[in-house]
Amino acid sequence: MMDGLRPPEPPSGPPSGPPSGPPPQEEPAGPDEAALQRWADANFAACLLAVDPAGCGGVILRAGPGPARDVWMRRLAALLPADAPLRRMPLGIGDDRLLGGLDLAATLKAGRPIALRGVLAEAHGGVLVAAMAERMSGETAARLAGALDRGHIRPERTGVAETAPTRLGLVLLDEGIEAEEAAPAALFDRLAFPIELASFRGPLALDGLPDAEDVADARALLPRVEIPEEAADGLVRAALALGVASLRAPILALRAARAAAALDGREAATMEDCALAARLVLAPRATQLPAEPEPNEPDDEQEPPEDQQDEQEPDEQPEPPPDPDGPTPEEILVEAAKAALPRDLLERLKAGVAPRGPSTAGRKGEGQRSLTRGRPIGARPGAPRPGQRLDVVDTLRAAAPWQPLRRRERSEAAAGAESAPTRVEVRRDDFRIKRFKRARETCTVFVVDASGSSAFNRLAEAKGAVELLLAECYSRRDQVALITFAGRTVDLALPPTRSLARAKKLLAGLPGGGGTPLASAIDAAAEAADGLARRGRTPAVVLMTDGRANIARDGEAAPPRAMEEAAEAARQFAARGHAAILVDISPRARETAAELAQAMRAHYLPLPRADARTLTTAVRGVTGR
Amino acid sequence: MTGPFPFSAIVGQDEMKRALMIAAVDPHVGGVLVFGDRGTGKSTTVRALAALLPKIRVVEGCPYGCDPARLAGLCPRCETPAKPAKKAEAASAKPKSRLVPAPVIDLPLGATEDRVVGALDLERALTRGEKAFEPGLLARANRGFLYIDEVNLLEDHLVDLLLDVAASGENLVEREGLSIRHPARFVLIGSGNPEEGELRPQLLDRFGLSVEVTTPRDLETRVEVVRRRDRFERDPAAFHEGWDKEEAKIRRRIERARKALEAVEVPEAAYARASELCMALNTDGLRGELTLIRAARAAAALDGRKQVDDAGLRGVAPMALRHRLRRDPLDESGSGVRVERGLEEVFGA
Numbered sequence: 001m002m003d004g005l006r007p008p009e010p011p012s013g014p015p016s017g018p019p020s021g022p023p024p025q026e027e028p029a030g031p032d033e034a035a036l037q038r039w040a041d042a043n044f045a046a047c048l049l050a051v052d053p054a055g056c057g058g059v060i061l062r063a064g065p066g067p068a069r070d071v072w073m074r075r076l077a078a079l080l081p082a083d084a085p086l087r088r089m090p091l092g093i094g095d096d097r098l099l100g101g102l103d104l105a106a107t108l109k110a111g112r113p114i115a116l117r118g119v120l121a122e123a124h125g126g127v128l129v130a131a132m133a134e135r136m137s138g139e140t141a142a143r144l145a146g147a148l149d150r151g152h153i154r155p156e157r158t159g160v161a162e163t164a165p166t167r168l169g170l171v172l173l174d175e176g177i178e179a180e181e182a183a184p185a186a187l188f189d190r191l192a193f194p195i196e197l198a199s200f201r202g203p204l205a206l207d208g209l210p211d212a213e214d215v216a217d218a219r220a221l222l223p224r225v226e227i228p229e230e231a232a233d234g235l236v237r238a239a240l241a242l243g244v245a246s247l248r249a250p251i252l253a254l255r256a257a258r259a260a261a262a263l264d265g266r267e268a269a270t271m272e273d274c275a276l277a278a279r280l281v282l283a284p285r286a287t288q289l290p291a292e293p294e295p296n297e298p299d300d301e302q303e304p305p306e307d308q309q310d311e312q313e314p315d316e317q318p319e320p321p322p323d324p325d326g327p328t329p330e331e332i333l334v335e336a337a338k339a340a341l342p343r344d345l346l347e348r349l350k351a352g353v354a355p356r357g358p359s360t361a362g363r364k365g366e367g368q369r370s371l372t373r374g375r376p377i378g379a380r381p382g383a384p385r386p387g388q389r390l391d392v393v394d395t396l397r398a399a400a401p402w403q404p405l406r407r408r409e410r411s412e413a414a415a416g417a418e419s420a421p422t423r424v425e426v427r428r429d430d431f432r433i434k435r436f437k438r439a440r441e442t443c444t445v446f447v448v449d450a451s452g453s454s455a456f457n458r459l460a461e462a463k464g465a466v467e468l469l470l471a472e473c474y475s476r477r478d479q480v481a482l483i484t485f486a487g488r489t490v491d492l493a494l495p496p497t498r499s500l501a502r503a504k505k506l507l508a509g510l511p512g513g514g515g516t517p518l519a520s521a522i523d524a525a526a527e528a529a530d531g532l533a534r535r536g537r538t539p540a541v542v543l544m545t546d547g548r549a550n551i552a553r554d555g556e557a558a559p560p561r562a563m564e565e566a567a568e569a570a571r572q573f574a575a576r577g578h579a580a581i582l583v584d585i586s587p588r589a590r591e592t593a594a595e596l597a598q599a600m601r602a603h604y605l606p607l608p609r610a611d612a613r614t615l616t617t618a619v620r621g622v623t624g625r
Numbered sequence: 626m627t628g629p630f631p632f633s634a635i636v637g638q639d640e641m642k643r644a645l646m647i648a649a650v651d652p653h654v655g656g657v658l659v660f661g662d663r664g665t666g667k668s669t670t671v672r673a674l675a676a677l678l679p680k681i682r683v684v685e686g687c688p689y690g691c692d693p694a695r696l697a698g699l700c701p702r703c704e705t706p707a708k709p710a711k712k713a714e715a716a717s718a719k720p721k722s723r724l725v726p727a728p729v730i731d732l733p734l735g736a737t738e739d740r741v742v743g744a745l746d747l748e749r750a751l752t753r754g755e756k757a758f759e760p761g762l763l764a765r766a767n768r769g770f771l772y773i774d775e776v777n778l779l780e781d782h783l784v785d786l787l788l789d790v791a792a793s794g795e796n797l798v799e800r801e802g803l804s805i806r807h808p809a810r811f812v813l814i815g816s817g818n819p820e821e822g823e824l825r826p827q828l829l830d831r832f833g834l835s836v837e838v839t840t841p842r843d844l845e846t847r848v849e850v851v852r853r854r855d856r857f858e859r860d861p862a863a864f865h866e867g868w869d870k871e872e873a874k875i876r877r878r879i880e881r882a883r884k885a886l887e888a889v890e891v892p893e894a895a896y897a898r899a900s901e902l903c904m905a906l907n908t909d910g911l912r913g914e915l916t917l918i919r920a921a922r923a924a925a926a927l928d929g930r931k932q933v934d935d936a937g938l939r940g941v942a943p944m945a946l947r948h949r950l951r952r953d954p955l956d957e958s959g960s961g962v963r964v965e966r967g968l969e970e971v972f973g974a
Contacts, residue, residue, distance in 0.1 A: 095735040112752045138821050142775040143734050156736035189663045236848045245840045246664035250851050404754030501819040
């Protein structure tokens with residue numbers, strides 16, 4: 001009975017041999033056991049991916065470069081069939097290479113347009129590996145997501161009008177260290193196996209894993225593998241119980257369970273396969289834990305009220321799992337997932353603290369964007385100067401219609417001299433230069449005082465003002481970040497993002513109250529601005545406060561010292577030279593805030609006069625737009 | 626290859642389905658924006674719509690799919706035979722016009738401007754030195770649907786271009802010495818996840834209807850969604866067969882509604898109600914009222930009603946108006962809630 005609750009040992013079953021590999025999973029017996037288990041899981045995930053790359057979507061491998069990652073990659077490469085491609089894509093790959101484009105060299109040589117396939121098309125039937133996925137831009141992620149969803153791309157790019165199949169698995173190499181640095185949420189949602197190996201220091205050898213031959217057999221078997229409905233529904237239920245919002249998760253789990261059964265040479269997936277899928281697919285996405293099940297409780301206790309679901313379902317009604325005695329499939333699967341959760345996360349979930357917002361499915365919406373290049377916004381005529389880029393396609397296009405004429409001219413001018421009639425003749429007039437959207441993006445860091453004194457005064461108005469500024473930032477396609485402070489804490493409530501929706505949501509839920517740790521807030525603002533500048537962005541800080549500090553840097557409520565430290569923090573801030581505005585949100589403008597602004601070398605704006613337009617103009621002023 | 630997931634097999638998401646059907650009945654409603662959570666079947670639903678659209682009659686060989694019934698003289702009638710890019714032309718070569726499926730064209734991220742608006746035909750220019758126009762996506766989308774997934778990530782220069790074409794209904798190409806003007810009337814469909822970023826207000830305004838989708842929270846719906854998806858993936862052909870009847874039903878309903886549309890009556894009182902509602906909600910401009918009336922009329926046609934009444938207006942008001950509210954920074958409630966509030970104010974609770 002207890003054995004039924006336990007997830008299967010990943011390397012055990014397939015192909016048939018006796019259970020081997022890492023020690024069986026006992027009650028959490030120290031970090032080593034758990035780490036070994038994770039390593040075994042990671043390797044088994046590679047096997048599942050090799051069986052059904054397109055179905056599983058892929059793997060997010062969170063680990064720095066090192067032996068573990070190398071071994072993992074080598075294993076995956078060895079498991080893939082010989083004819084399945086394994087391609088790599090670099091960070092900041094251009095659309096020409098990702099989606100396909102005109103092959104300029106071949107085009108010039110042939111004298112007619114020749115298309116070059118992109119890596120997505122090249123990786124069809126195999127696996128595409130993306131390096132540094134934690135820095136992947138939202139745009140690239142969306143292109144990859146589209147290719148995964150549809151199984152083909154039709155790039156609609158110059159020279160490429162054909163539909164190309166893209167049934168492939170993705171491997172995202174995520175080298176993020178901070179929680180904020182993570183693979184794009186759009187891909188997290190579509191890739192079955194998020195694997196955390198960042199801290200793995202164990203032995204890398206594993207026995208009993210399936211080999212390439214097992215994978216080949218499993219691939220042949222896969223289309224015939226069935227999953228009993230009860231187990232499949234259990235996965236959906238378990239996903240909901242674990243607070244996994246997206247419906248892609250249970251679908252991916254189903255496919256993983258099928259692949260596991262196929263690897264084991266079975267045509268029917270079992271609860272064990274589903275438990276494995278729950279562990280590999282659902283556990284990393286968990287945002288909550290279901291209430292501890294009472295032993296032998298009737299199982300409808302666990303289900304949320306079933307109100308408005310009947311009308312649109314012409315099909316048969318799904319009935320609750322028929323398990324009067326033993327644990328329901330859902331319980332088994334939830335247990336399996338729970339067993340795979342890192343201890344700290346488990347504790348947090350038990351305490352009812354969701355690791356991250358449920359709507360982001362555990363990852364932040366927008367990773368850092370590739371900022372060094374900017375987005376192309378077309379081309380204009382002119383010869384390229386250093387630092388500009390020639391738009392070859394448009395140049396070629398400009399040159400194209402003149403070819404017959406030029407050829408004729410040339411052959412007349414140099415009759416007898418050898419000419420190359422198939423070559424394209426490009427002249428100075430033809431040059432087209434790529435225009436980019438400004439490469440340096442501005443990020444406005446809002447630092448909002450949510451302390452008691454401010455809350456009583458004008459927090460609501462400050463929120464309103466911030467929202468107006470947000471709208472303005474949005475229309476300029478700027479990024480915004482939000483730091484809030486109150487009591488003893490300073491929070492980076494919102495890392496740099498372009499999502500107005502998230503900023504708005506956060507602001508709305510911002511409680512007011514507590515002391516004013518102003519010095520720490522200014523320190524945090526300076527740090528955030530420094531970080532942004534390092535990443536090539538232009539930071540602008542908007543500090544909204546009444547300037548009355550009463551919590552010192554060490555967290556002590558010591559008003560005089562807090563004021564001194566705030567002044568000191570302000571001077572340090574000034575020394576870094578970041579653009580800043582201080583919006584005074586006290587009911588009547590006071591010296592304190594004005595002095596602080598001066599010390600920060602910030603533009604001072606008292607809120608009573610800071611209507612939307614003044615604020616906007618001020619922000620525009622400091623960001624130089 | 627079998628078709629996409631059937632429209633009728635999509636569980637729940639009634640507002641999204643309804644908005645798309647309204648747009649299918651009356652293209653003048655002006656497009657649909659679908660914004661919401663990941664994994665809610667946004668793009669699946671949009672792509673499923675293609676199978677339900679009534680066929681259209683086009684002039685044989687016209688790259689813009691002109692309607693033989695009214696050649697308004699917009700189409701330049703390219704003398705060059707079109708590329709085999711159009712499925713329509715690959716088929717038989719019958720006299721003057723024929724029925725083809727209404728186009729549902731994907732505008733993918735990363736598309737280049739020349740492929741979207743059309744440009745000099747590079748192949749012919751390079752090999753034969755001829756100056757010929759190669760129509761782009763906008764030409765193919767004429768009289769059909771243009772779909773942009775992840776519309777909030779679309780490159781700015783493409784958005785600019787779309788804004789103009791969507792407003793004027795024609796595509797004006799002035800590049801590489803070409804000067805071409807051709808009709809490009811399409812229903813713009815966009816989908817996206819708000820977490821990835823907002824939509825430019827101007828683009829937002831181009832969408833007639835806007836729906837918000839959320840992940841279903843109740844277990845039975847979720848189980849059903851996964852079951853159907855799984856069955857579809859296992860055996861798409863059999864799955865399609867199972868839903869053929871339902872699909873045909875919706876297709877007929879849309880066809881009937883299209884025919885009935887003209888006859889649906891809009892009483893003065895309904896116009897007054899629409900104005901009242903838009904005033905109460907303080908929406909920008911007159912487009913709100915117009916869209917509201919049009920959507921209500923299409924909805925009435927879909928439901929077999931002969932007249933637009935209060936209930937009909939109420940039904941479509943959220944999707945017609947929620948993206949037209951002015952941003953009110955001090956009102957934290959979502960736009961859907963604000964529309965509800967306005968509705969209660971005008972129609973009574």
